[in-house]
Amino acid sequence: MKKAFYYLALLPLMTGLVSCENNDPNPNDGNPEVTTYGAYIVNTGNWGxxxxxxxGYDAKTSTVSEDIYKLQNQKGIGDLQDLCIYGSKLYAISTTSSKIExxxxxxxxxxxxxxxxxxxQPKKPRYAAAGGGYVFITAYDGTVSKLDTLSMEITKEGKFEGKLEGLSYNAGKLFVNKSNYDMDGSGNIVYVINAETMEKIEDIEVILNPYTQNIVSSDGNIYVVSAGNYPTEDQPEDERIYSTLQKINPQTYEVEELFKASYITNRGDKMYIIYSEYNFQDKAKCFVYDIKTKEESKFIDISEVNTPGGIIADPNSGDVYIISNPYGQLSEVYIYDENGNFKSKFExxxxxxxxxFVTE
Known part of the structure; x- marks a missing residue:
């Protein structure tokens, strides 16, 4: 599909925003009155x-806009790590620039x-999740900041250990990934934090290197992907730690190891999953996991996608968006229906x- 720029046409569609939807349970599951108007495409940019x-992506016309940040502010955003949608505002998180906009x-x-x-010194913020009128932001200096969305001020900060990455908000608690960025072997913890006091409740031990993927599923459980130690063929099998999905009970903090996974997205009872280990591309696959029956089924042949880098389900239509990040090229997004039939792709x-996604 040829790239087109329909910036002005996209603006009326960006109404009725919802919370950081990749972190919260689907608010519209089974609700036919909820409509997807489009989406924001988050482009992190090349390192340095x-x-x-x-x-902006217009789902009705299948067109993607130019950089709306640059068009509105007459400058580039710099780097962009995460984008949180909450209420009527966007919260852009930039690590290298060490800012929240x-x-x-x-x-x-x-x-x-x-x-x-x-x-x-820069805190280097990483990811955001929203709930209870606040946006919570992790950072590489070991802090989690609490941003009041009315005053637009950071009102509280929790100080913890390690390089903090993906997080989710669930019923007044934060579940925060402590990664193995420092390569010291201690990055195998998900912190449970009281969102009101910003004090730690619990350390949950998981597989090494919980990284960007940390979501609340429709069943109320927390699903976390640990990236492992990026195993290679040169490593003995007993030293390899593969990228793995785990389920955390938010009440008991019990951890259940599920299966190898790199990227996940949830819609209703279905979890759409890509497993794509960097050094074992011959084993890459894309499948659907039913969180009720615990059955797995093939979704697509992932070899159709050049260098898969993410999977996201449209909470309304059920379409599944898969990101392609080929080295040295602009990215592409492939769209499939909920049964795995290819629909389109765009640069x-x-x-x-x-x-x-933008819904109401």
Whole structure:
């Protein structure tokens, strides 16, 4: 599909925003009145190039816009790690630039919040999740910040250990991944944090290197992907730690190891999963997991997608969006229906990492 720019046409569609939908249970599961208007495309950009961007995707016309941030603010965003949609605003998280930017739905800056510590060193924020009127942001300095969406001020901060990555909000608790970024072997914890007090409740031990994927599924459980130690063929089998999906009970904190997985997305009873280990591409697959029956079934032949880098389900239509990140090229997004039939694909920006749907 040829890329087209319909920026002005997209703006009326960006209404009725919902919370950081990749972190919260589907609010519209089984509700035919909920409509998907489009999506924001999150382009992280190439490492060190400061060429991240936010694009709008119009689901009705299957067109993707130019960088709405740049069009509205006459400058680039720099790097972009995550984008949280909550209420009527967007929250753009930038690691290298060490900032949070609160944006109008059309991408215009409302407020810039530099993320620096008391010594004026960058905190390097990573990911965001929303709930209870707040947006919570992890950072590489071991902090989780609590941003009041009315005052647009950070009102509280929790200090923990390690490089913090993906997180989810569930019933007044935060579940926060402590990664193995420092390569010291201690990154095998999911912190449970009281979202009101920002104090730690529990350390949950998981498989090494819980990273970006941390979601609340429709069954109320927390699903976390640990990236492992990026095994190679040169390693003995007993030293390999594969990328693995685990389920956490949010009340008892019991952990159930499920199966090898790299990227996950949830809609209703279905979990759509890509397993794509960097050094074992011959074993890559894409399948559906029924969280009630625990049965697995093939979704698509993942070899159709060049360098898969993410999977996201449209909460309304059931369409599944799969990101392709071929080295040295612009990314693409492939769209399949809920049965795995190919529908279309479109080109995006540099290193796409997520698709955030706009619903009401």
């Amino acid at each position: 190039k400061n060429d991240g961007s936010i694009q 609160i944006l109008e739905k059309n991408g215009k800056i409302i407020k810039n919040i530099p993320m620096m510590n008391d010594a004026n 995006t920006g540099a290193y796409t990492t997520n698709v955030k």
